Amino acid sequence: MEASVGRSEDVLETGTRADGPDTESRVTVRVNGASHTVEIDHRTTLLELLRENVGLTGSKKGCDHGQCGACTVLLEGRRVNSCLLLAVAQEGYEIVTVEGLIEAAGADGDLHPLQRAFLDREAFQCGDCAPGQLCSAVGMLAEAKSGQPSVVTETDLPTDAPVRLTTEEIRERLSGNPCHCGAYSSIVNAVQDVIA
């Protein structure tokens, strides 16, 4: 990350400008396998960077407070609410958005198996939560595979053993991504199709 500075006469010995601290920096982020270098205000969230600087509008701004999950993306393979993260702190990390799930599938721009399952099961209505649901579900599958328990996981399972994704597990693990259309049953069915 490279902090932008004002004219040299404005720079104090402490590294701050005469009219206050620097408020913008140039950062390079990796999104869906491509690098993007942008000049951004330090207050820019990762969600805003993705939508407004990189032009990937699949991730949605719902609550902007970490409550709705519509902005969920994968950061180093882990699902995060991008509205809660400052973009300047994400330099060097691999970020995958719902648009990047297609590339992750590998073959000829095919949809990710979860994207295909969501379509087959009609696991959405208005679609506003679907990008977040999909990224969250991808992260959730990896968490369960690595043995990370949820609050409903049986406690007598061996450590690091993959967690069996029962309906209860799936519902609990995706509870951070509410669907206002109530497509929950179809979402669970879609996830179960992929793990079957």
Ligand code: FES
């Ligand atoms: Fe990020 Fe709602 S927009 S959680």
